[in-house]
Amino acid sequence: MPITSPRLTQESESHPSGKLFRWLWSYYLKSQTNKIAFALIFMTIQGSTLGALSYMIEPMFDEIFANKLTEALVWVGLTILGLFCLRGLAGFISTMIIVSVSERIKLNLQKDLMDHILTLDTMFFEVNSPGNIMERVLGDSDVVKMIWSGYIATGVRGCISIASLMFVAISIDPLWTLVTCLGIPLLVFPIIWLQRQIRKSTQIHRRASSETTVRLDEIFHGIHAIKLNLLENNQISRFVSKATESRRASIRAAGGNAAVPFLVDVVAGLGFLGLLILGGTEVINGEKTTGEFMSFFTAIVLMFDPFRRMSGLITAWQMTRVSLERVYVLLETKPNITQITKPETLDYTGDDLEIVFEDVAFSYPDLEVFDNLSFTIPPQKMTAIVGASGAGKTTVFNLLARIFDPTEGTVRIGGIDIKTMGLPELRGLFSVVAQDKGIFDETIRDNILLGQPNATGEEVSRAARSAQVLSFADELQLGLDAPCGPRGANLSGGQRQRVAIARAFLRNSPILLLDEPTSALDSNSEELIQDALEEFRSNRTIVVIAHRLATVRNADKIIVLDQGRVVEEGTHSELVAKGGLYSGLYQSQVLVS
Structure with a gap:
């Protein structure tokens, strides 16, 4: 339904x-x-x-x-x-x-x-x-x-x-x-x-x-x-x-x-x-x-x-x-997403947070997105989800965080059906950088602190430095205390993206969800962010959605979606060698670049 x-x-x-x-x-x-x-x-x-x-x-x-x-x-x-x-x-x-x-x-x-x-x-x-x-x-x-x-x-x-x-x-x-x-x-x-x-x-x-x-x-x-x-x-x-x-x-x-x-x-x-x-x-x-x-x-x-x-x-x-x-x-008005009276508690160490989609189906009122979608995301690895526009990549993130519930099938984290978990506990597992950056009419510091309101000044500065926020904030008169403006209007698209990434770094959750994390960045900033991600990926599960396939070449696993189905899985080199959909997408981007 x-x-x-x-x-x-x-x-x-x-x-x-x-x-x-x-x-x-x-x-x-x-x-x-x-x-x-x-x-x-x-x-x-x-x-x-x-x-x-x-x-x-x-x-x-x-x-x-x-x-x-x-x-x-x-x-x-x-x-x-x-x-x-x-x-x-x-x-x-x-x-x-x-x-x-x-x-x-x-x-x-x-x-x-x-x-x-x-x-x-x-x-x-x-x-x-x-x-x-x-x-x-x-x-x-x-x-x-x-x-x-x-x-x-x-x-x-x-x-x-x-x-x-x-x-x-x-x-x-x-x-x-x-x-x-x-x-x-x-x-x-x-x-x-x-x-x-x-x-x-x-x-x-x-x-x-x-x-x-x-x-x-x-x-x-x-x-x-x-x-x-x-x-x-x-x-x-x-x-x-x-x-x-x-x-x-x-x-x-x-x-x-x-x-x-x-x-x-x-x-x-x-x-x-x-x-x-x-x-x-x-x-x-x-x-x-x-x-x-x-x-x-x-x-x-x-x-x-x-x-x-x-x-x-x-x-x-x-x-x-x-x-x-x-x-x-x-x-x-009643919400569609609710939690059970006595939710299960997930005990984890980090290396047991395997994410499993099993026979998942999902539809919007006028569009079927998935039908029997199944794949596994290994813990403490970087997994990329790629595919053409409309393949359902962002919907995967929404199902993971229970923004939506699948109409059929099961999503499990650490062996537990996420529907049986408390919503605060489930969403507390994730640090997220979404396409909608979620920048509020506060200072840059306040926007970063949304990831962890009780963080110290040193922790905020470290996250801002890793996300390359300080590279532009230090040039502002008020630095991190400069106002972002309504919906981040005082910042460029790339600057808003870096603030969102700094917020995710500060949150420091065991699973990092990145939806096009470098799409609004220049090549130099993108390279610096990639380096920061390499440092950040230690002991964390990272799931990345990407259109620019060059940004996920170092992923431990790449899942290729097409029309709501998994059509290929493997590393970058394995998928290029197969000559399938991923290889075609990658070659077309190389030719364009």
């Missing part, structure tokens, strides 16, 4: 809101329970002050104003000032706690996303663009944090405010309360319809945002090709097209979200109309006092503000839910 990996869908999969929220609570909110409890206490204080404020309106009108109690005004004013100060202090404290919890959720979520993404196999990154993944890690996780700071906290604070104000309103006149709130049920069906529209628009917006990030990633990484081929206008046009799609979807979603407060205002206006007709008539007839009316009116006015915000949250949740689904789907 060909190796496959899931593609992250551009449109979010549908997951029930309850399931998503339970997942969020279990993994990210539950650990913050103490902080959330404190925040709820201060939100309760903040919300209840509105009820106390509206309650004070009635005695202020009916007793103080009506009886002209001037001396009481100061005390009432001080009391109201105290309420506002208490409300402000409670709001400040709860906001700081909310921000702390939100940022912790965001950090934990991003950390978990990165931890999980790095467990996924290479094929996942070949079918999912970096921009799409980056948007989920950065953009969607930033939206998800708003579930606590923007929705739960606002909802709790709003519910407490509404409850305290509703208590005041009902205590004054239940009928007035019923008339004022009579239009609220009319909001149900419009809000349900708006939720669906907002969710659809937000899905399009998040997809377009991901595609915009993908386009930027492609532009910045392909900047040289863009400039050389005069593609600036073409790329700008493509970027603007994606950004415009994102903008339009964002406007549609925002419009739907803004429509809910608008509907609430209309319903509120109808409620106040009914209140003025009913309540105003009773006040004029002397059935109710002015203080009761003003207290009720204040409570209703204050109540509709948090109600507007909370009604907006109902639809805004649909926007956030899309991002939550996208994050959830990514975290639920």
Whole structure:
């Protein structure tokens, strides 16, 4: 069965809101329970002050104003000032706690996303663009944090405010309360319809945002090709097209979200109309006092503000839910390469690390690479794997390090099936120089230290000297502390290759895998690297992939691949003497040179 990996869908999969929220609570909110409890206490204080404020309106009108109690005004004013100060202090404290919890959720979520993404196999990154993944890690996780700071906290604070104000309103006149709130049920069906529209628009917006990030990633990484081929206008046009799609979807979603407060205002206006007709008539007839009316009116006015915000949250949740689904789907993506619960431990001395491929088959979704591939790589020897482009040479390395697993057959190291070994132990056996040099935006020293982070300065210098890094680093003002630039942009291809080789030398693993190690080097540097390899090969198993056959003439064994099969094995002189495929390849390269 060909190796496959899931593609992250551009449109979010549908997951029930309850399931998503339970997942969020279990993994990210539950650990913050103490902080959330404190925040709820201060939100309760903040919300209840509105009820106390509206309650004070009635005695202020009916007793103080009506009886002209001037001396009481100061005390009432001080009391109201105290309420506002208490409300402000409670709001400040709860906001700081909310921000702390939100940022912790965001950090934990991003950390978990990165931890999980790095467990996924290479094929996942070949079918999912970096921009799409980056948007989920950065953009969607930033939206998800708003579930606590923007929705739960606002909802709790709003519910407490509404409850305290509703208590005041009902205590004054239940009928007035019923008339004022009579239009609220009319909001149900419009809000349900708006939720669906907002969710659809937000899905399009998040997809377009991901595609915009993908386009930027492609532009910045392909900047040289863009400039050389005069593609600036073409790329700008493509970027603007994606950004415009994102903008339009964002406007549609925002419009739907803004429509809910608008509907609430209309319903509120109808409620106040009914209140003025009913309540105003009773006040004029002397059935109710002015203080009761003003207290009720204040409570209703204050109540509709948090109600507007909370009604907006109902639809805004649909926007956030899309991002939550996208994050959830990514975290639920399973890797193809896994290790068993109790992996085997490989005890080795170095001379027993024989590598065996036995009847190995491997296919990509649209290409068969190997079928019954079998060969042996002897320990503590240099073995070269050669062949035309597309013969499967690099795939051999990927199977060895379990970047991929064979669809059939077995790969063994030291007599142990590598599938039964722990991944860290298996990959710890290898020092690798790959075609993709893997140079990061750090200093030359830091890039070499990736091979062995705890190495001493002398060990780093020795590896750099052996790999001919010092031959160019000593000419730089900062030496080994000179920055490499993004993807090693400050270094030439040959310099990047030498840094990668120095990293492999420093790692000092028992098996050295070299994929075209001297392809970007001039002949003088190549000769020096070959000399260094000769010194390094002592007591190590070295496996080299090479197109330039002159670089592997000293190999102890050469395996020739053609169309996914071993067609020849032997030393350089033996294979040249046979007059087969290897001899033909070698002679053609000699004639060209």
